[in-house]
Amino acid sequence: MRNMPDKTDSDAKQPPEFDSGKTKSKRPLRDRRRSLAIGLLRAREAVMSHFRPILAAHDVTEQQWRVIRVLSEAGQLDATELADKASILAPSLTRMIRSLEERGFITKHKDEADGRRVLLQITPAGEAIVEDVMPESLKVYADIGVRFGAERVDQLLDMLEELAALKLDNGSVGDE
Amino acid sequence: MRNMPDKTDSDAKQPPEFDSGKTKSKRPLRDRRRSLAIGLLRAREAVMSHFRPILAAHDVTEQQWRVIRVLSEAGQLDATELADKASILAPSLTRMIRSLEERGFITKHKDEADGRRVLLQITPAGEAIVEDVMPESLKVYADIGVRFGAERVDQLLDMLEELAALKLDNGSVGDE
DNA sequence: GCTGCATGATTCTCATGTTAATCAATGAGA
DNA sequence: TCTCATTGATTAACATGAGAATCATGCAGC
Numbered sequence: 571m572r573n574m575p576d577k578t579d580s581d582a583k584q585p586p587e588f589d590s591g592k593t594k595s596k597r598p599l600r601d602r603r604r605s606l607a608i609g610l611l612r613a614r615e616a617v618m619s620h621f622r623p624i625l626a627a628h629d630v631t632e633q634q635w636r637v638i639r640v641l642s643e644a645g646q647l648d649a650t651e652l653a654d655k656a657s658i659l660a661p662s663l664t665r666m667i668r669s670l671e672e673r674g675f676i677t678k679h680k681d682e683a684d685g686r687r688v689l690l691q692i693t694p695a696g697e698a699i700v701e702d703v704m705p706e707s708l709k710v711y712a713d714i715g716v717r718f719g720a721e722r723v724d725q726l727l728d729m730l731e732e733l734a735a736l737k738l739d740n741g742s743v744g745d746e
Numbered sequence: 747m748r749n750m751p752d753k754t755d756s757d758a759k760q761p762p763e764f765d766s767g768k769t770k771s772k773r774p775l776r777d778r779r780r781s782l783a784i785g786l787l788r789a790r791e792a793v794m795s796h797f798r799p800i801l802a803a804h805d806v807t808e809q810q811w812r813v814i815r816v817l818s819e820a821g822q823l824d825a826t827e828l829a830d831k832a833s834i835l836a837p838s839l840t841r842m843i844r845s846l847e848e849r850g851f852i853t854k855h856k857d858e859a860d861g862r863r864v865l866l867q868i869t870p871a872g873e874a875i876v877e878d879v880m881p882e883s884l885k886v887y888a889d890i891g892v893r894f895g896a897e898r899v900d901q902l903l904d905m906l907e908e909l910a911a912l913k914l915d916n917g918s919v920g921d922e
Numbered sequence: 923g924c925t926g927c928a929t930g931a932t933t934c935t936c937a938t939g940t941t942a943a944t945c946a947a948t949g950a951g952a
Numbered sequence: 953t954c955t956c957a958t959t960g961a962t963t964a965a966c967a968t969g970a971g972a973a974t975c976a977t978g979c980a981g982c
Contacts, residue, residue: 606890606899607797608812609906610790611833616910617782622970631937631970636784649961657787662938664962669937686947686960714782717912723782726905729898730785734792736893798940807940807967825931838968840932845967862930862977 606733617714624706628699633658635703637666638675641692642700648687675699782909793890800882804875809834811879813842814851817868818876824863851875 618632625635636656641647644655653663667690670676675696681687692700715723794808801811812832817823820831829839843866846852851872857863868876891899 605903606793606887607790607808608833609903609910610786610793612910613906614783614786614790615833616912617786621783626971632783633938650959657784657791659939659941660961661940661963665938684948684960688961711782714909714912718909722905726902726909727781727785729902729905730781730789733890733894733902734785734788736792736890802941809968826929835969835971836931837933837970841968860930860978864931 620710620714621707624703624710628703630699630703633662634666634670634675635699637663637670638692638696638699639704641676641690642697646689646691648681648689650687652690670696796886796890797883800879800886804879806875806879809838810842810846810851811875813839813846814868814872814875815880817852817866818873822865822867824857824865826863828866846872 621632621635625632630638633656636658637652640652640655644651647655649660649663649667652658653660656663658666667676667678667688671678673695674693677691677693679689681689718726797808801808806814809832812834813828816828816831820827823831825836825839825843828834829836832839834842843852843854843864847854849871850869853867853869855865857865894902
């Protein structure tokens with residue numbers, strides 16, 4: 571099911587001037603320019619729509635959940651490591667730390683050795699959230715695995731990882 | 747100083763009870779529960795990182811670009827259609843319309859037939875942005891196509907579309 | 923013509939993304 | 953030891969995501 575003549579004419583018409591100049595397309599291949607960015611966005615949105623109710627039921631956002639889960643699995647981490655593992659930006663994490671600490675889900679204290687670092691750790695209350703959410707989360711993924719195909723999910727994950735690792739050179743735009 | 751992808755063991759340890767139940771994997775198949783949500787997020791982030799410089803150079807955000815491009819391709823649209831095609835929430839679109847109109851990229855006027863609808867249209871200034879950005883955008887996607895493989899991109903897009911179309915029943919959380 | 927409901931858009935509030943600037947602590951070198 | 957560049961974290965400012973509430977219009981039914 572490679573390049574079927576895609577019956578989804580999501581956006582059939584577009585100004586011809588974008589095509590006329592460089593008509594080097596050997597096959598339809600629905601415009602790729604829109605695909606990846608939007609495709610990833612929509613797919614992610616679809617997946618998350620199944621998790622949000624679960625998280626909302628426990629009054630945590632998706633990002634808060636990522637932080638809690640990472641801390642639960644990795645133990646004590648400094649802010650930079652945590653931000654990286656949870657795919658959250660440092661400024662966001664700073665804000666989240668404040669609220670998560672106030673809610674008693676994590677603890678924060680300075681590193682004795684390096685005064686710049688902030689060490690984060692999960693609390694029992696935080697672990698409790700994980701205990702509650704994780705089973706439901708696994709259920710959703712299992713459901714996806716059944717409907718989408720377990721190997722295909724794996725295959726998709728491989729491609730996503732590889733795509734994320736791609737470092738293209740933007741040699742024509744980075745001239746500040 | 748972004749977040750360096752430090753290859754330090756991303757996540758090596760995790761409770762075994764999540765794996766023991768369904769060990770039908772012919773290979774490790776790294777834990778699936780974390781994968782999709784995070785994988786899609788990281789992949790998208792990676793892709794967008796190549797576009798942001800282009801968009802920033804023209805002083806438009808990623809979302810503004812989506813709105814402008816959709817309007818450029820589809821012509822006149824009402825807010826709901828536009829929000830759907832651009833994958834943007836209605837409240838966000840309302841805010842964006844204000845600023846985009848102030849900047850002269852789009853025009854807004856009420857529908858004569860239905861006073862509730864707001865019709866949006868792109869302006870020549872908006873088209874100019876498209877003319878500027880689109881070529882560079884295509885260049886980036888072409889680059890990705892070369893490095894990742896054109897058919898594989900197509901294949902990935904197919905899976906993303908299919909995943910986005912998956913409507914799982916969350917029979918245990920949506921009780922109303 | 924009025925009522926009640928549905929729909930489209932807006933507003934509000936809070937949380938996060940994104941970038942730039944700033945603060946604090948560390949460490950190398952004069 | 954003092955200076956300065958670096959690093960880790962925070963703050964600020966703006967834009968968007970997400971959900972709930974509100975407003976305005978349209979419409980069916982009486």
